[in-house]
Amino acid sequence: MTSLSRIALGVFAAACCAASASAVAQPYDPSAPMTRAQVRADLAEWRAAGYDPLDWIDYPENAQRAGAIVAARRAARTSGGMPQPMQ
Template sequence: MKLLLKAAVVAAIIAVPAVSFAQEQAQQQPVTRAEVRAELAQLRAAGYDPSDWMHYPDNIQAAQARIDAQKAATAYGPSTSGTSQSSQ
């Protein structure tokens, strides 16, 4: 009986990460071609030049930073970053 219980516990320990990984993979939707084109258009509007391969990492990171700053400036609701303190 103890052997059966140990086998069930081991099987459960092995199965839980596999199930959670499968759920995580199922939640990720593939990116459509239209979404990629829209993102590239947004990056180009923010100053990214895909033909400037000499400055590639800096160029795209700067454009993404501009997009992120614009989204943060137009966002509604409370800030999602930062810290808070409470006194007890």
């Protein structure tokens, strides 16, 4: 292996390491596509907060209340605190 190809291989490896490190450090983007497992976990979290996708009679209020609960729980997880009780 020549020294030029070793240098090129080293530059390529360094670029790959830098690209993977920046990909891991990306902040959470709610508009980014989710995996099937993430969607299922999100639905389970909404259902645990009281959302019922089949309750179309109380639909807007049911979804808004559960959304507020889920948002409060996520905020508490990121801040490390306890979620505040909903009124």
